[in-house]
Amino acid sequence: MRGKGKSTIVWLLMxxxxxxxxxxxxxxxxxxxxDIGSVGDVGISSQDYARTLxxxxxxxxxxxxxxxxxxxxxxxxxxxxALARLYTAAALEAEANRVGVSVGDKAVxxxxxxxxxxxxxxxxxxxxxxxxxxxxxxxxxAEFEHDLRMDLARLILQRAALAGVEAPQPVVALTxxxxxxxxxxxxxxxxxxxxxxxVAAPDEATLQAWHKANADxxxxxxxxxxxxxWLTPEMxxxxxxxxxxxxxxxxxxxxxxxxxxxxxxxxxLVFPTVAAAEEAKARIDRGEVTFEQLAAERGLTLADIDLxxxxxxxxxxxxxxxxxxxxxxxxxxxxxxxxxxxxxMNAILEPLDIPFEQARDDLRLEAAVDRARRQIEERxxxxxxxxxxxxxxxxxxxxxxxxxxxxxxxxxxxADPDGIDAYPEFRQRAAQLTEKDFPELFETEDxxxxxxxxxxxxxxALIPFEEVRDRVAEDWTRNETHRQLLALAEERxxxxxxxxxxxxxxxxxxxxxxxxxxxxxxxxxxxxxEAAAADKPxxxxxxxxxxxxxxxxxxGVPQDVVAQAFEIAEEGATEVVxxxxxxxxxxxxxxxxxxxxxxxxAQIRAGISARLADSLRQDVFDYFxxxxxxxxxxxxxxxxxxxxxxxxx
Numbered sequence: 020m021r022g023k024g025k026s027t028i029v030w031l032l033m034x035x036x037x038x039x040x041x042x043x044x045x046x047x048x049x050x051x052x053x054d055i056g057s058v059g060d061v062g063i064s065s066q067d068y069a070r071t072l073x074x075x076x077x078x079x080x081x082x083x084x085x086x087x088x089x090x091x092x093x094x095x096x097x098x099x100x101a102l103a104r105l106y107t108a109a110a111l112e113a114e115a116n117r118v119g120v121s122v123g124d125k126a127v128x129x130x131x132x133x134x135x136x137x138x139x140x141x142x143x144x145x146x147x148x149x150x151x152x153x154x155x156x157x158x159x160x161a162e163f164e165h166d167l168r169m170d171l172a173r174l175i176l177q178r179a180a181l182a183g184v185e186a187p188q189p190v191v192a193l194t195x196x197x198x199x200x201x202x203x204x205x206x207x208x209x210x211x212x213x214x215x216x217x218v219a220a221p222d223e224a225t226l227q228a229w230h231k232a233n234a235d236x237x238x239x240x241x242x243x244x245x246x247x248x249w250l251t252p253e254m255x256x257x258x259x260x261x262x263x264x265x266x267x268x269x270x271x272x273x274x275x276x277x278x279x280x281x282x283x284x285x286x287x288l289v290f291p292t293v294a295a296a297e298e299a300k301a302r303i304d305r306g307e308v309t310f311e312q313l314a315a316e317r318g319l320t321l322a323d324i325d326l327x328x329x330x331x332x333x334x335x336x337x338x339x340x341x342x343x344x345x346x347x348x349x350x351x352x353x354x355x356x357x358x359x360x361x362x363x364m365n366a367i368l369e370p371l372d373i374p375f376e377q378a379r380d381d382l383r384l385e386a387a388v389d390r391a392r393r394q395i396e397e398r399x400x401x402x403x404x405x406x407x408x409x410x411x412x413x414x415x416x417x418x419x420x421x422x423x424x425x426x427x428x429x430x431x432x433x434a435d436p437d438g439i440d441a442y443p444e445f446r447q448r449a450a451q452l453t454e455k456d457f458p459e460l461f462e463t464e465d466x467x468x469x470x471x472x473x474x475x476x477x478x479x480a481l482i483p484f485e486e487v488r489d490r491v492a493e494d495w496t497r498n499e500t501h502r503q504l505l506a507l508a509e510e511r512x513x514x515x516x517x518x519x520x521x522x523x524x525x526x527x528x529x530x531x532x533x534x535x536x537x538x539x540x541x542x543x544x545x546x547x548x549e550a551a552a553a554d555k556p557x558x559x560x561x562x563x564x565x566x567x568x569x570x571x572x573x574x575g576v577p578q579d580v581v582a583q584a585f586e587i588a589e590e591g592a593t594e595v596v597x598x599x600x601x602x603x604x605x606x607x608x609x610x611x612x613x614x615x616x617x618x619x620x621a622q623i624r625a626g627i628s629a630r631l632a633d634s635l636r637q638d639v640f641d642y643f644x645x646x647x648x649x650x651x652x653x654x655x656x657x658x659x660x661x662x663x664x665x666x667x668x
Contacts, residue, residue, distance in 0.1 A: 059113035059651030110647035111173040186631035199613030207561025242477035248421040251467035255391035279371035296352035392466035504602040515593040
């Protein structure tokens with residue numbers, strides 16, 4: 020914000036992400052000098068918006084690993100993020116002007132001379148580099164220094180607004196207790212074997228009703244009937260001639276892949292003196308410590324001391340001792356370039372000796388495919404011109420080496436490893452293809468090319484019952500089994516509570532009765548059911564899981580079981596957990612309060628406090644910035660914003 024407070028190249032060079040105007044190296048925007056808006060008397064120029072929008076797009080690209088267009092940036096809200104940063108900065112600048120917050124010339128000079136972008140080859144501030152950098156950005160030194168002064172003033176204001184914001188200690192303690200609490204539980208999974216009777220086979224009417232009621236499960240996906248032509252390097256491999264001498268030269272260029280001496284997988288632990296190394300080796304020989312434990316005593320991991328695959332020559336003076344071992348073990352002390360060391364040899368790699376005659380076929384294939392790839396690249400312009408001139412895919416298959424094919428393709432279908440649908444580039448184009456699109460040439464990652472045409476679009480349709488009857492029966496049985504297991508689990512839960520509190524009676528058994536019974540078979544008399552319930556032993560609690568931590572895991576059990584175990588309110592209570600189409604009974608045995616003492620507890624408490632404080636500061640800053648904008652008054656020139664959006668690429 021220059022003049023009335025235009026945004027600054029300073030943020031471009033300093034990376035002051037707090038105020039969010041970044042992007043060093045962005046060229047000056049030439050779309051006019053109209054302001055896109057203002058907060059109070061601080062205007063926001065089009066140039067500032069263009070710089071900030073580009074910086075936001077570059078930041079998004081860096082985080083996602085792909086470039087985005089201006090249209091994509093607008094679709095995902097990058098332009099709104101840029102505007103938000105600018106209006107926040109303008110609001111802070113207006114408030115700094117109002118209350119008289121500023122910094123002196125010395126602070127500005129220290130910032131400028133400390134910027135790495137203005138340093139010369141000697142690492143010192145270079146006046147010529149400073150002037151040249153500003154000239155490239157279209158800024159005068161006075162403007163830049165004014166903007167830098169305002170940046171520092173905004174930062175002072177922001178720090179002052181947030182200085183007193185700290186995490187409430189009662190909330191920190193409560194969060195720490197919640198996070199570190201552990202529990203003892205028992206869990207048991209119910210399966211079809213636990214049901215009192217097998218699930219009855221459904222009749223045809225039931226299956227047909229299920230088929231209609233769950234049509235989405237038995238609907239064929241959209242089918243795209245596609246004709247395509249394609250050409251891959253492998254298709255041309257047999258036609259490519261490779262000179263024998265060229266293969267021999269390639270073999271010699273890559274001789275290290277085919278001729279290697281015997282190697283060992285080695286780790287090296289260096290000691291300050293030979294005596295220290297000898298004492299460490301004696302401890303290993305006595306069985307007091309392992310090589311890994313010795314490294315840990317020195318504050319090192321095995322990754323820190325790993326030498327990888329090494330030959331005897333690469334080990335120097337230690338090579339003879341290490342290669343004297345005929346099985347994994349520890350050698351030394353021996354000399355190394357870093358001092359006396361012990362060497363842990365973990366594996367023996369046999370020497371590699373592949374003659375040219377044995378490697379020839381692989382080298383020829385590789386060379387032929389590489390040459391074919393170059394041929395396709397050279398002819399891709401010809402292929403594209405033919406398609407642009409109106410050639411059909413059938414013409415391409417007749418007049419060029421490209422091969423014609425057809426596929427009934429649907430999104431989510433398993434790809435043929437040897438088919439064109441194995442290429443992600445094809446799948447992406449196939450999903451976007453319409454019947455109005457003319458064939459055009461596309462490239463694959465391995466150097467191939469293809470073109471495609473949508474012949475017919477078959478919409479999703481319900482598969483006739485007769486074709487999927489077995490699937491329908493399997494799906495119904497699976498669903499009915501799951502329903503009965505949930506009902507049985509609820510019954511067992513009540514039984515568990517009844518065992519703990521005799522006043523609670525058992526649940527009726529009708530919920531888990533077989534389907535045939537529900538369709539009219541006689542149910543057992545209530546007196547018989549009560550007598551049977553009275554004879555039932557107390558249900559087994561299942562498998563114990565003591566000292567379970569929040570976020571911990573139980574091997575072979577869905578994570579939802581652990582999460583639900585920490586939702587149980589009272590010790591002794593049992594809950595039913597439906598997780599990943601499996602049914603569990605979880606009983607809470609005991610709640611262990613969090614161990615908040617000790618170094619680990621203090622570290623966790625500090626981390627919680629820092630995260631809560633950061634969150635609170637962000638919220639306070641958001642409210643503060645909004646209040647300043649409301650106080651100063653905000654204007655927006657949407658026409659100027661649209662003009663910048665149209666020109667920024």
